[in-house]
Amino acid sequence: MTSSLISTTLSRRGFIAVGTGGLAALALASCSPTPPRYVTPTSAPVREAELARAGTGRVTSVALRAAETQLDLAGTTAETWSFGPVPASTIRITAGDTLRATVSNDLPADTSVHWHGLALRNDMDGVPGATQAPIGAGEKFTYEFVTAQPGTYWFHPHVGPQLDRGLYGALIIEDPNEPLSYDDEWVVVLDDWLDGVTATPDEVLEELNGGMGGMMSGGGMGGNMMMGARSDLLGGDAGDVRYPHFLINGRPPADPETFTSAPGRRVRIRLINAGSDTAFRVALGGHRLTVTHSDGFPVNPVDTDAVLIGMGERYDVLVTLGDGAFPLVAMAEGKDDKALAIVRTGSGEPPTTATAVPELTRSVLTAETLVASSEVALGTRDVDRELTATLSGSMMDYDWAINGRRFDPTNPMAGALGVSQGERVRLNIKNETQMWHPFHLHGHTYQHSGEGPRKDTSIVLPGKSLSVIFDADNPGLWAAHCHNIYHAEAGMMTILGYTAS
Numbered sequence: 001m002t003s004s005l006i007s008t009t010l011s012r013r014g015f016i017a018v019g020t021g022g023l024a025a026l027a028l029a030s031c032s033p034t035p036p037r038y039v040t041p042t043s044a045p046v047r048e049a050e051l052a053r054a055g056t057g058r059v060t061s062v063a064l065r066a067a068e069t070q071l072d073l074a075g076t077t078a079e080t081w082s083f084g085p086v087p088a089s090t091i092r093i094t095a096g097d098t099l100r101a102t103v104s105n106d107l108p109a110d111t112s113v114h115w116h117g118l119a120l121r122n123d124m125d126g127v128p129g130a131t132q133a134p135i136g137a138g139e140k141f142t143y144e145f146v147t148a149q150p151g152t153y154w155f156h157p158h159v160g161p162q163l164d165r166g167l168y169g170a171l172i173i174e175d176p177n178e179p180l181s182y183d184d185e186w187v188v189v190l191d192d193w194l195d196g197v198t199a200t201p202d203e204v205l206e207e208l209n210g211g212m213g214g215m216m217s218g219g220g221m222g223g224n225m226m227m228g229a230r231s232d233l234l235g236g237d238a239g240d241v242r243y244p245h246f247l248i249n250g251r252p253p254a255d256p257e258t259f260t261s262a263p264g265r266r267v268r269i270r271l272i273n274a275g276s277d278t279a280f281r282v283a284l285g286g287h288r289l290t291v292t293h294s295d296g297f298p299v300n301p302v303d304t305d306a307v308l309i310g311m312g313e314r315y316d317v318l319v320t321l322g323d324g325a326f327p328l329v330a331m332a333e334g335k336d337d338k339a340l341a342i343v344r345t346g347s348g349e350p351p352t353t354a355t356a357v358p359e360l361t362r363s364v365l366t367a368e369t370l371v372a373s374s375e376v377a378l379g380t381r382d383v384d385r386e387l388t389a390t391l392s393g394s395m396m397d398y399d400w401a402i403n404g405r406r407f408d409p410t411n412p413m414a415g416a417l418g419v420s421q422g423e424r425v426r427l428n429i430k431n432e433t434q435m436w437h438p439f440h441l442h443g444h445t446y447q448h449s450g451e452g453p454r455k456d457t458s459i460v461l462p463g464k465s466l467s468v469i470f471d472a473d474n475p476g477l478w479a480a481h482c483h484n485i486y487h488a489e490a491g492m493m494t495i496l497g498y499t500a501s
């Protein structure tokens with residue numbers, strides 16, 4: 001083994017990785033005779049990439065306080081963790097400006113904040129074990145970075161299954177030269193909820209880690225594992241976890257948010273799936289949706305009746321409003337339940353979850369049909385490097401993995417995918433499991449092969465492969481993982497590392 005040599009090299013550079021189990025040197029275990037050295041989050045290439053972003057110098061400062069709280073779900077009180085309200089107050093900033101977010105951790109546990117979808121400086125990506133030490137209980141950490149690309153993003157912790165609590169919010173990066181015209185803009189954050197109602201996310205993870213085998217032998221009978229969630233759109237098994245509530249902007253259907261506008265007005269709706277184990281099928285009763293953006297990046301506009309949105313994905317849609325009161329529904333795919341908000345432009349009884357929404361079963365858009373706008377298409381260029389991420393595992397042993405390896409936070413670079421700065425990279429994501437996975441790459445917005453959309457999170461169906469292209473232009477160590485938080489925590493995660501020259 002030469003890993004000790006490599007960890008010596010890295011520790012001499014002053015870099016220490018911190019896993020959830022405690023301090024650990026960043027050991028680069030590898031079977032090859034000369035394992036690669038990777039650029040570290042605090043290295044010169046990371047600083048140079050940030051300088052190249054040429055920000056405006058204007059700074060937007062926000063304070064995020066993570067703390068224990070109570071969420072009122074139409075009469076059910078849930079003890080949870082959040083950044084104030086659920087979702088957190090939306091952060092808005094203009095592209096090119098610097099976001100300075102000071103996070104105070106008043107939780108009884110480590111935490112962090114990951115800025116989902118942003119090509120930001122690596123040391124601000126919020127992944128303990130790869131890009132920073134966790135923010136300990138009682139500690140503060142200030143994230144500061146240039147927001148280069150306009151679009152719909154969001155933020156959440158990257159520690160354990162904390163994502164499945166109330167610790168999330170939208171991050172909207174406005175385009176100073178916005179090409180779309182619309183009268184109103186609404187942020188719609190979808191979530192599956194159980195924290196403080198039926199279990200905590202940590203209890204769910206423990207139950208799932210026992211696997212279906214453990215459950216059948218009487219091990220984990222917590223009743224949070226869901227079997228038989230079926231969705232044709234997702235190729236079969238839709239999810240692992242049973243949720244008592246599905247929320248839009250933190251509210252259940254019995255106490256829905258009402259968006260008020262007027263007939264004929266054009267609305268931009270920014271849809272964000274902050275769920276942990278649920279894909280949603282979203283429609284607005286009585287309306288067609290025009291999809292304009294996937295994961296923050298523009299696509300050639302497409303009209304549809306509904307969109308399918310996996311965990312971590314975002315879609316922007318434009319709608320011209322009719323006259324009346326309409327249900328904005330997010331059907332929990334395969335789980336026989338839904339989230340609801342109300343759009344009101346005129347008189348009429350408020351819709352409920354019982355209101356028929358025929359749009360849900362008409363045309364349902366998925367990313368495969370989208371084409372990137374020409375201004376964000378990556379363009380033709382020879383591929384310099386081809387990488388494969390094979391997704392494996394099953395419900396039986398809950399042994400989710402990438403390239404045959406379950407992520408080990410004490411040895412995060414083991415099995416890392418290496419790239420060199422400046423390369424055009426093809427990444428083939430092969431799903432060899434019997435379940436769909438929303439694959440997410442940090443720090444980059446790849447393009448689905450061919451003319452496909454720019455995205456950072458993509459649904460990969462069971463038994464299928466997805467090929468994506470990206471330019472390795474953001475040096476550092478970047479997590480790549482399933483955005484089912486329970487799959488990621490069980491091991492379906494790896495690191496994309498830029499090799500040091």
Ligand SMILES: [Cu+2]
Nearest residue numbers: 437482484487
């Ligand atoms: Cu998964």
